[in-house]
Amino acid sequence: MADAYALIHQLDLELLRHPELYPDDATKKNFLRDQIGVMLSSLWAFESTPPEFEWQERRIRRYLNWYLRKVQIREAQDLTRALRLLSREPKIEIAGFERRLERARVNVVLNRTRINDVVEIGVVLEDGRFYRSGSNTVLSIEHLMLAFANHDVASIDAFFNSLFEALNATGGALPD
Numbered sequence: 001m002a003d004a005y006a007l008i009h010q011l012d013l014e015l016l017r018h019p020e021l022y023p024d025d026a027t028k029k030n031f032l033r034d035q036i037g038v039m040l041s042s043l044w045a046f047e048s049t050p051p052e053f054e055w056q057e058r059r060i061r062r063y064l065n066w067y068l069r070k071v072q073i074r075e076a077q078d079l080t081r082a083l084r085l086l087s088r089e090p091k092i093e094i095a096g097f098e099r100r101l102e103r104a105r106v107n108v109v110l111n112r113t114r115i116n117d118v119v120e121i122g123v124v125l126e127d128g129r130f131y132r133s134g135s136n137t138v139l140s141i142e143h144l145m146l147a148f149a150n151h152d153v154a155s156i157d158a159f160f161n162s163l164f165e166a167l168n169a170t171g172g173a174l175p176d
Contacts (some may be wrong), residue, residue, distance in 0.1 A: 003066070003084040007035050032082055033160035036070040040153075050151045057106040060148065065090045066121070066168065067156060071164040076174055084175045091124035094141055110145040121163070125172030139161050 011031055015022055022028050038103035043063065063096055068090050076082040096119035098109040113119055119141045123131045135141045147155035 001089060003039065007032055007039070007086060008083070010035055029073065029076060029079045029082045032086070033038060033070060033073045036066055036073065040066055040070070044153065047151060051149045052110045052151075053108045053149045054100070054109050055148065057108050060108055060110075060160065061093070063148065063156075064092045064094070067160045068092050068163070070161045072174060075148050075168070076162060081175050085126070088126075093122045094145070096141070097119050097145065108145075110149045113142070123163075123167060125167060125170060126175045127172040129170070131167055131170055132171070133166065139166060 011028060014031060015028070022031060040063070040090055043066075069085060072085050073082045076085060086126045094108075095105050096113050098112040098114050100107045100109060118134055120132055121139070121141055125131055133139060139159065144156065144159045146152075147159065
């Protein structure tokens with residue numbers, strides 16, 4: 001939520017400084033989307049040299065949350081819906097990968113699935129329903145995790161674009 005607050009504050013500051021650059025809600029919504037892109041780029045700047053196969057669970061979750069929100073805000077019909085998205089914490093999880101406890105922190109091993117477990121992604125939709133899917137040719141969760149390990153931002157973006165399409169087909173990808 002602190003990140004969302006910072007984005008909204010940044011929009012407000014930008015509107016005070018340069019209102020002429022944001023004549024309508026579409027440009028304001030696009031500003032938010034672009035700022036999420038800047039935030040994600042800033043997060044990547046602090047990552048170790050790839051490949052990096054073990055990540056803290058909370059760190060990977062932060063990336064998952066913001067990549068999902070970036071696509072949702074891009075696709076939101078208007079600024080009101082984009083702001084509504086920012087007002088709620090996204091709920092997205094990936095299951096099936098090996099986890100290790102190290103110094104009271106949970107780490108996810110991005111290139112090792114748990115024995116006898118199924119790799120899945122779960123998302124609480126904006127209407128409260130739960131979406132769950134295993135890997136398939138369009139949404140390969142294993143490839144997504146390797147993309148994170150290798151800092152392959154283009155593949156991560158492509159995954160989340162495809163995920164949005166799958167979520168949108170359910171009717172719950174965006175708030176009403």
